[in-house]
Amino acid sequence: MIRVENLVKTYRMGSIEVEALRGVTLEIARGEFVAVVGPSGSGKSTLMHLLGCLDTPTRGSYYLDGSLVSGLNSDDLARIRSRTIGFVFQGFNLLPRLTALENVELPLVYQGVNPTARRLKARECLEEVGLSDRANHLPSQLSGGQQQRVAIARALAGDASLILADEPTGNLDRRSGREILDLFSRLHRAGRTIVVVTHDMEVAARAHRLLRLQDGLLVGDERVG
Amino acid sequence: MNLFSAVRLAFGSIMTNKLRSFLTMIGVTIGVAAVIALVAIGQGTQRQIRSQIESLGSYLLTVNIRGRGADVAMTYREARDLTSDLPQVVAAAPVVSSSVTTKYGTREHDTNLLGTDQNLAVVRGMDVERGRFLAPLDVECRQRVAVLGQDVVRELFGFADPIGQEVKINGISFLVVGVLAPQGTSMMGSGDDQIIVPVTAARQLVESSGVRTLYVKGRDAEGVEVVTAVLEQRLSRRFKDPDAFRIFSQTQMLETVTQVTSTMTLMLAAIAGISLIVGGIGVMNIMLVTVTERTREIGIRKAIGARNRDILRQFLIESAVLGSLGGSFGIVMGLLLARLAGRAIGVTAVASPLVVGGAFVFSAGVGILFGVYPATRAARLDPIQALRFE
Numbered sequence A: 001m002i003r004v005e006n007l008v009k010t011y012r013m014g015s016i017e018v019e020a021l022r023g024v025t026l027e028i029a030r031g032e033f034v035a036v037v038g039p040s041g042s043g044k045s046t047l048m049h050l051l052g053c054l055d056t057p058t059r060g061s062y063y064l065d066g067s068l069v070s071g072l073n074s075d076d077l078a079r080i081r082s083r084t085i086g087f088v089f090q091g092f093n094l095l096p097r098l099t100a101l102e103n104v105e106l107p108l109v110y111q112g113v114n115p116t117a118r119r120l121k122a123r124e125c126l127e128e129v130g131l132s133d134r135a136n137h138l139p140s141q142l143s144g145g146q147q148q149r150v151a152i153a154r155a156l157a158g159d160a161s162l163i164l165a166d167e168p169t170g171n172l173d174r175r176s177g178r179e180i181l182d183l184f185s186r187l188h189r190a191g192r193t194i195v196v197v198t199h200d201m202e203v204a205a206r207a208h209r210l211l212r213l214q215d216g217l218l219v220g221d222e223r224v225g
Numbered sequence B: 001m002n003l004f005s006a007v008r009l010a011f012g013s014i015m016t017n018k019l020r021s022f023l024t025m026i027g028v029t030i031g032v033a034a035v036i037a038l039v040a041i042g043q044g045t046q047r048q049i050r051s052q053i054e055s056l057g058s059y060l061l062t063v064n065i066r067g068r069g070a071d072v073a074m075t076y077r078e079a080r081d082l083t084s085d086l087p088q089v090v091a092a093a094p095v096v097s098s099s100v101t102t103k104y105g106t107r108e109h110d111t112n113l114l115g116t117d118q119n120l121a122v123v124r125g126m127d128v129e130r131g132r133f134l135a136p137l138d139v140e141c142r143q144r145v146a147v148l149g150q151d152v153v154r155e156l157f158g159f160a161d162p163i164g165q166e167v168k169i170n171g172i173s174f175l176v177v178g179v180l181a182p183q184g185t186s187m188m189g190s191g192d193d194q195i196i197v198p199v200t201a202a203r204q205l206v207e208s209s210g211v212r213t214l215y216v217k218g219r220d221a222e223g224v225e226v227v228t229a230v231l232e233q234r235l236s237r238r239f240k241d242p243d244a245f246r247i248f249s250q251t252q253m254l255e256t257v258t259q260v261t262s263t264m265t266l267m268l269a270a271i272a273g274i275s276l277i278v279g280g281i282g283v284m285n286i287m288l289v290t291v292t293e294r295t296r297e298i299g300i301r302k303a304i305g306a307r308n309r310d311i312l313r314q315f316l317i318e319s320a321v322l323g324s325l326g327g328s329f330g331i332v333m334g335l336l337l338a339r340l341a342g343r344a345i346g347v348t349a350v351a352s353p354l355v356v357g358g359a360f361v362f363s364a365g366v367g368i369l370f371g372v373y374p375a376t377r378a379a380r381l382d383p384i385q386a387l388r389f390e
């Protein structure tokens, strides 16, 4: 599903260059559940942004489903984000003025799905994360765990085959975090490819493969669970 | 995203900042209101003047004779004979005029005296309300008879019947034989504050006995043209100076008036339009603030699949809605204003659908135009940077 070769990402801040990734090569197969761990500043988020087509690498190539993604223009990247990738953030990133249901609908809006169909689909996804009774709540009326579940429903709505989550439980208490992890496990069993960045070894333990990053380099790749 | 839900979305975000949106729209509202009101008043004035000119009577030619140096004396007879041989002329009325003081008993009134003949009534479409107009015999026999305008009657007689009474005009007695029907006020001055006497009897009353004005009524539009040409030629020969006289046809007057008032209206509208541009800058300002405030929202939308053009469209629609909402208020305000101001100055304001529609489109256009830059900025935001924005 994913193949990256020698991925390099350099940030320029004035005259200083920060090498966030210094040549990462890896492959992730369809249906894998992968955890990415590493100390703060090791380049985990940067890698996720590149995999999520939110950013473009300075060097190296990225193949998604066999086709070269690095070097595509912003419209093509937007289409991939819309059709293939569901991103889950640490800070949920729901739109505060939209209800849970409307937030979940959003990817379908940009896919050009008609209102009736997308409402139906969004309800299905909310049901899948167990929040059908909160459909008309605003994010501010939901707990952190519930907000993250809405965010996951949103990632599912666009029929993403690849779910990328950057510290999805970082802002949650242990119990809510565990609910989110259960959800990921379930999605994985349903056949989705999942990549989760985490500090939490409990989270890492759920995955079937552990990638270790350090100073922008991949220093470990092991099967677990 | 379809247009309808995009517009609804725009309304939603405009409504979350009601006061701010309202203050922004005021700029556009005032601009549109000013344009609408000024154009409506301008067009109302134009229509009013046109109808006044048209009420002068159709196929009317007015010849103003200024003379050349001291050579101003064109006699009544001479003026009358200018057109008497032309079959295209229905009637012609030479007029000598002067300011005079009229007196009845102890009452005095300064007014305008016209010395003319029976044809003036035909040519200018004048009706008498009581009594009669001048008759040919009055002119031939130098009868001291007078036809009074409504204002003169009111000033001298109040509600008493003036017919058969004697009034003194500059000290000379004239018998009142008729009262004009109300004429209204036209470009020619008040048609009610005047007194009409036979041109032959006016001779002692006017400083210069020269005919200053000749009214000619043509048979039809074509006739008017022929008569104009003939008069042009004859008067040129008579005065040897093209500036000594001027011939106005009604069409020409209408054209001139239309041109002048249109230019005036356009100028006023343009000045008012400047305030629309100021309003547009207000829209741009607030859209820039909105884009900055919603950087994170933009990042989220992009992260889940919005293309640059989706974001561009969202903000363009928002500023267009802002503009056209302001414009709509402005149209309502402008129409009210035009009506009030029109009532105050005695003009019926004319609100043409074209101007109202144009103002709406224009204000939406101002919104779009001044939204382009903020929206482009929003669309170009880098998703990662936008998501980091606090």
Ligand SMILES: Nc1ncnc2c1ncn2[C@@H]1O[C@H](COP(=O)(O)OP(=O)(O)O)[C@@H](O)[C@H]1O
Pocket: A011, A012, A013, A018, A019, A020, A038, A039, A040, A041, A042, A043, A044, A045, A046, A047
């Ligand atoms: N937009 C950016 N501009 C400059 N430096 C950045 C930017 N994003 C990340 N970095 C730097 O790149 C390195 C890796 O960051 P990141 O991928 O966020 O690490 P992690 O998620 O593992 O904590 C850090 O040193 C960070 O300071």
Ligand SMILES: [Mg+2]
Pocket: A044, A045, A046
């Ligand atoms: Mg990080």
